[in-house]
Amino acid sequence: MIRLLSIPVILAGLVAAAVFWSHDSGDSQRADFAFVNRGDNKCLDPNGMSWMQDIRIAYALWEGLYTPDPVTWKPVLGTADRATVDSTRTVWTIHIRPDARWSNSDPVKAGDFIFAWRRFLETPGEYTALHFYIRGARQYSADFADYFAARQKGDTKRAAPDFGSVGEKALDDQTIEVTLNDPVPFFPALLAFPPYFPMNEASMQPFKEKDGLHYNQKFTRPPYLVTNGPYRLAEWSFKRRLRMVASDYYWNRASVKSRVIDQIYAEDGTAAFRTYERGDVDWLAELDSDLAAQILAHGKRSDLHIFPAFGTYFYSLNCLPTLSDGRHNPLSDVRVRRALAMSIDREPIVKNVGRLGQPISFTYVPPHVFEGYVSPAGLPYDVARARRLLAEAGYPDGKGFPHLPILYNSEGLHGDIAQIIRRQWLDNLGIQMDLQGVEVKIFGEMQHTQQFAVSRASWYGDYADPSTFTDKYKSDSDDNEAKWNSPEYDRLCALAAKETDPQKRLDLLSRAEGILLNDAPIIPLYTYVNSYMFRDQVKGLPLLANAMLMFQPVHVIRSDDGKSSQ
């Protein structure tokens, strides 16, 4: 009997020990502002960063030479206190403010920026192309890759390419000179974007790997990570909590309203919503779309904020002459693409599937986000014309049109949207398509290697210039999944890049978008929306299309019930 009883007793002891072992020793005090990000943090090294939730955190931890204005998101001087550009608008001289400090109290130097920018060319990340505006950068990056590959193979004689050929230099500890290929009117916006943030080399040195080039990513964790922004990283417990505390050395400390900010992890949409409902967080950065639709259907709650996003949902059509399975690709005919584009009624998609009042869209660049930019009209919904175009292309009433797959990733609502579109093409054009839902990782690979005829696609802009959208469909772009190739489009984009008059430039880009829409390698469907949840007590949280924020002005007015942390 005693031996038998010992089983639950031992188990209970083990449970107690395990509970003790599994719990945080971290500070359980409620932060001044807590939120659930849109997903997990994957990488807090600006060099490898590309996920939105990481970029959000980057804006709190670092600061570029320019920084986004918290309200308008227009770039204003940040770590720099003055910047001048020469008459060709290609040579920038930027001066770092003397009171700019790293979170370890070291002064921020020009070399810290050059170090970070150089890393982008030597260990390329997803945003390396944003550095190719700088003279010589593209060439240097390619040469360095060759050099490094040769060195890996044991070729020690090969000389490293000369970094001096790249147009980025520290003139002294406070001054940076950047030489661009073209006048880039949005260069300040780029300087305010994480791929242009500085890095603190000294603090990363202990994490350098044996190849002399890469860094063990452990340097991005507290207490090792040294940053120059309004906040420093105080705690990062894997999948539990990320805590940022106001930096004691940030030059503009007066602008920081909340001292301690917590990001709480909640993977599942419903679990995240419960976390918000419990009051554990003040802001839910993305409410699960099903829940949002339910809340909307039951009458809007005042703490649900839905507003247009900086992204477009569209369908992409493969423009190559042959499909990946070797068949002739009917979509290589512009008339077929136009017919497909003009036979989709977007209303039922947003009304029945999207359900969050997404604005339907006939254009690629989202409306109203770029001041002075007007998109051309795009192809209308016109079934009669679509049928004529299809007949002209040799498929009257869809006869003889091969079965093509519609590729999408099965997560979320993409399958429902694909069904609607398949039905509409069948009803309007007599074309029978197949649905091909795959897991997102496979989807990404298939899309980027053109293993599709029709594919669901989306694009979010990065910085405040329409080229963040139009660049994607340049013929030499890695992101041009449709493999659409239009010399005229490329020419207009190149002209825009050289143009110094801001309005003329936007007009050139708009003409380029007109060509894209008319040629229909893509079929825009709707503009994404963001869905935030936060209560009235939360102040300083902007509703920006890009779903970004500067944390400095954000704070919560807590009622004096004695329980509040302040």
Place this chain on the structure above:
Amino acid sequence: MTRFIAWRILQLPLILAVVYLITFALVWLAPGSPYGNNDRALSEAAKNDLKVRFHAESWEKFLTYYPWQIVAHGDFGPSLSYEGWSVNDVLRSSLPVSISLGLLSILIALVFGCAAGVTAALHRGGILDFLSLAAALIGISLPPFVVAGMLIVIFSDGLHWLPSGGWGEFRHMILPGVALALMPMAYIARLTRVSMLDTLGHDFVRTARAKGLPKRTVVWKHAFRTAFLPVFTYLGPATAYAMTGSFVVETVFNIPGLGQHFVNGVKNRDQTLILGTVLVYAAFLLVLNLFVDIGYALIDPRIEINARPE
């Protein structure tokens, strides 16, 4: 006994190596790449750079680097999708959570399952037997995510007794522990009942009764001890289930356990993380089964491990 244990322990690395190789073959051949996010195409240069950094240019490179690191340093390498973290970090952070949750649920399952089983057996055909059968059926039939949702609706949203999610205090563990315990509890209850009925009919129980021993002693000391053996055998797999099968419960209750990495690792094609979690789980299963075999010998005097025919 010692020889038996030594033999089993010697087998462990061999089995783990086979598990590693099979898992590696599967993750390496699976379509989709661990690198990059899916909206943006990763340039070849950036992709190659990541592969160099992660020693994953080819399967030979991978297999000549990582297994050696595991054997020599106990290092599973960096996670390919959570770049700032190593697989060891991930395990260190989430394994204790899954273990404590799993152990708690097994404790709940064991105590309540055995009690229900014995009660049912003693009141065979009666109302308590029927109730216990009904409860067990529900427990076996309902998937954990339904149970979890119901528990939240009743005890959190309705009665406000317990939190609906989070991790950090004991009260956070109760609802997920119960949700996870229901299935093994039902199974244990049924096992105990059948086994108990069988045992109660044996001569030694009748003898004990005839000696005039109090009912409690007969039931618990004599009958239950024998009847418990099948339950004990089941404890190994049940504990493994509770520690590994908690993905759904972890998701619903937002618990930072290992189950989610098991699933998300596959979704992200995080090769090192998948291999790490699979190895740890495999090791757990093997060790737990070994414990059960040893415990068997301690509990049941009829079993003598050394008497293996050679």
